[in-house]
Amino acid sequence: CGHPHPISGESAPITMGHEFSGVVYEVGEGVDDIEVGQHVVVEPYIIADDVSTAEGENYHLSENMNFIGLGGRGGGLSEKIAVKRRWVHPISNDIPLDQAALIEPLSVGYHAFVRSGAKQGDVALVGGGGPIGLLLSSVLKAKGLTVILTELSAKRKEKAKNSGVADYVLDPTEVDLKEEVMKITDDRGVDVAFECTSVNAVLDSLVELTKPAGVVVIVSIWSHPAEISVHSVVMKELDIRGTIGYVNNHEDTIKLVED
Template sequence: MKAARFHAQKDLRIEDIPEPALRPGTVKVAVAWCGICGTDLHEFLEGPIFTPAPGHPHPLSTEEAPVTMGHEFSGTIEEIADGVEGLRVGESVVVEPYFVCNECPPCLAGNYNLCTKMGFIGLAGGGGGLSEKVVVDARWVHPVGSIPLDEAALIEPLAVAHHAVVRGGLVAGNFAVVGGAGPIGLLTAAVLKGMGVTTIVTELSQARKDKAISSGVADYVLDPSQDDVTARVLELTNGVGADGAFECAGVNAVLDSMLDVVKPAGVVVNVSIWGRPATVDMQKIVLKEIDLRGTIAYVRDHPAVIKLVQDGKIDLKPFITGRIALDELIDKGFDTLINHNDTAVKILVHP
C-alpha cells in the first residue's frame, strides 16, 4: 500500500509498504481522509521532534524513523480482531491516535494524555493516516455515525480545541478571547461558540479574519495592527475584561495580549506548541491573580466533540479548504501550508 513516510528533516517520501496485519485487540481501518496538522509541518521542517530518531526507537511503538505520518484521520472499519466488542465492520470511525503505557502515575490517575512515555500514532510509529490502511487498538476507535468522513477528519483537532476549552473552565454566557485564527484557533472559537460563550478573535491575516467571520465562530474580530485590543475587549465586556483567553498563535505578543485582556482572576490557556521559549510578564499574572494553564492534546474528549458535531452545534465544513491525493502531499499540501498558510485552514488528503 502507499504511505507518506518521514525519513528525516525535509525528507518525506511516498512509498509502497506492506499492509499492516491485525493483532489481538485491534481494528483495521481503511483511511478515507487525513488532515495535515501544524505538528506535521514542524516535523517536516525541523524534525525529528516527535518522531524517534534513527537509533532511538520509541519506548512503546519500538519504531524509529522512517515512520508513516498522519494523525488526524477518519475511515471505515475493514476488519476486527476476535473478542473486540462494540464496533462493527463498515462503521465510520475516527481514531484517537495515542500510545500510552497504562503504568505511569498520570496513566493510573486517568490522565493518559500526560503519560510519561506518550507518543502519537502517525508521529511516533504505529502506522498513520497518510496511508491506505492502519491497525490500531480498539480502545482508540470512535464511531461517528452519519458525520461525513471528510468532516470527521477534523474531529481530532477539534478534540484538541475542546480539551483546551475544558481546561479554561468557561461556561455559557462568558466572554472569551482567542488569540490567532489558524486552524486550532478557529476550532477553539467553534467549541466556545457551540457552548454559548461570546467569542472575540484577534488576528492579523485578512484571509483568516474573513474565515473567522464567514464560519460564524467569532462574534467579534479584532486586528491588533488596527485596534486597541485591550480597550475594545473592555468596551465589549462593560469594563470587566474577558473571563478567559486562549493563546493559539505561539507568538509572544499574542501571549502578552491575552494576559492584558482577561479580567482579574481570569484564566489564560496556552494552546499552541511553541518553537522557542516564551517570555512571560509575571507581574501581570501576580497583580491580576491570573491562572496561566497549559493544555496538551485531549483526554476523553472525543465522545463530547462527536456529539457537538452530531447535534449541529459545530459545523466543520467551512474549515475544509482543500482536498488532495496522497501523491500531491508535498506540492499541494505541505507547500501551501508552509508558504501560503493564510490561504488554507485544513487540507485533507485522500490516501
C-alpha cells in the same frame, strides 16, 4: 532517524497523519461492539499498554506519550491501519469522512475549553485564528460563550467571519485591541483567554486583557522560551494553565458534531 520511539519501537521515516477517520474493514478477536462498514475516528495516542484510560486518569500525560503518525504505528495517510480498540470512536455514518477527520483537532479545542473552566455567558478572547484557534472558537460558541478572536492573516480572518465561530474578529494592526476589548466587555476584561499562536506579543495581550481572577490557557506548543509579566499575573490573580491533546474528550466532541 536512528532514534526509535520508546513505545512504538519505530524511527523515522514513518507514515504521517494523526488526524484521520476511516471505515472499519475488519475487527479483532473479542471485539463485538464495532461492526465492519462502520465509520470511526481514531484517538491517535501511542501510550504504554499498562496505562489506564479510565475516566479521571490523565493518560495523555503519561511517560513517552506520542501520536500515531508522528511516533509510528501506521498513520492516517496509510490505506489501512490497525489500532487498539480503546482508541477507536464510532461516529455517525452521516458525517462525511473528510469532516470527521477534523474531530481530532476539534477535540484539542474541546479539552482546552474543559481546562479553562469557562461557562455559558462568559466572554473569551482567542489569540490566533489558525486551525486550532478556529476549532476551539467553534466549541466556545457551541457552549454559549461570546468569542473575540484576534488574527492578522486576511484568509484566516475571512474564515472566522464566514464560519460564524467568532462574534468579533479583531486585527491588532488595524484597531486598538485593548480599546475594542474593553468596549465589548464594559471595561471588565475577558473572563478567559486562549493562546493559540506561540507568539509572545499575543500572550502579552491576553494577560493584559483578561480580567482580575480570570484564566489564561496556553494551547499552542512553544518551541522557544516565552516571557510573561509575572507582576500582572500576581496583581490580577490570574490563573495560567497549560493544555495538551485531549483526555476522554472524544465522546463529547463527537456528540457536538453529530448534534
